[in-house]
Amino acid sequence: MKLPGKTVLVTGASRGIGRAIALELAHQGINRLLLVARNQINLADVAAEIDAMGVKVEVVILPLDLTDSVAVSRAIAQAWRDYGPIDLLINCAGIAHQTSFLQSKLSQVKDELSVNLIGTYNITRLVAKRMVKQKKGTIINVSSLMGKIAAPTMATYSATKFALLGFTQALRGELAPHKIRVMALLPSLTDTDMTRGLECFRFMKPVCPEKVAQALVMGLQKDTPEIVVGWQSHLALWCQRLAPWLMEQITAMAAPLSQKPPSIGSVVKMI
Template identity: 60%
Template sequence: MKLQGKTALVTGASRGIGRAIAHELAKQGMQKVILVARSQDRLLMVAEEIEAMGTEAIALPLDLTQTVDVNIAIANTWKQHGPIHLLVNCAGVAHQSPFLQTKLPKVQEELSLNLMGIYTMTHFLARRMASKKEGRIVNVSSLMGKIGAPTMATYSATKFAILGFTQALRSELSPYNIKVTALLPSLTETDMTHNTQRFRGVASMTPEKVAKVLVDSLGKESPEILVGWQSHLAVLGNRLAPGILEWCLKLTAPKSDKQPMKKPIFSRSF
């Protein structure tokens, strides 16, 4: 995909991988980048950084879980700024907790943003891309979308679901000349990961490296983009020796001093 003269929309663009992707797209000559996240102040800061690189930037503060607001905003943005050629779905949230201590509101937040947020944005933009017979969609999953991680059950579930969603869309949207790809970074140094317990022995990478790998891969037809040698090794190990990989995960997973609940949350049977 040639970036010159094209417009991209990046969700989760106020920080972390999303911000780094927006920067890398600007460096590589993208004409216009639309930045989506909930924090208007952070978006405006990123927009200034993008503008300093010579690329037009539009800050679009949105809560992706609000379907009506997203629909209206996308319709207006398409009308005011022209067709969007590249969609990068990067917005997401992760809450780390042993499964038996998970809290339902946090589970619902992960499901709502990580899954429904991607679905909503993709649905509204893909229909417009289809009318133009042109588009590229990148859904940011994770290595945890290939290998379920202890203490990250809900997050892993959403990232597995993103891969299934991506695979389904790849076939369904290909007649409209829309290419759909999944990006699978491993542990990345972001604000989100700073608040989680680390898996022992897992090397981290920078958001900038993830962004560089993605942008360099846009000209290829790869259905999935793995980032980092550990990701490739883990996926290969899961394919050839899943039992050994699961044993390794148990050894490297964060330890919890919390004890399982002795009583069920609900005493009534359903």
């Protein structure tokens, strides 16, 4: 996909990987950036940062709760009327609660399912229907390495990221006849402000969000269904394919539960 001149919508754009993606895309000659997140002040800060870069890109902020289907529907319809077709949708919004499964709370589980799955479904459905009419478009769902290798203390988060990969694969088959590409981005543990409070997994060196954003841009130039970020991720996935029993043991040893009990309700944004 050639980025110059395109209109791109990024969810979860106020911080972490979403913010890094927005900043990286601004360097790529795109025409317009639609930035979605709950926090309007943080979105305005990202917009100001892009403006200070001196690049020629129009930035539009859309403060939205993706779990509010009515508000999302209205916002996308209005944005499509005001700013024209969206060429690229990047679903980056996501939350995670780190705790042992036996200590987890149903309210936390519902939060993760609502944002990571229902929120992604809401906006993807609205944008995809419009892309079908224009017979072109690209959708990227930001999953995680934990969408391939589940991690203790992150049971629900891992489940949502596995589900996102299934969702992506299904959409890829359904939307291909309409000339719409659907891809997945799989970062590993990423060094963001929220993950710094995470109970650490041993053997994992966090990648910087800028590297994830650069990998996304490079992946867009290739016809690949999944963009895997970092050598650690590639190594882990090879181990998972060749010796899944070994990968499971390594994951168990690396988990915080093998060191000390994680603080209940510690909230992180993994991707």
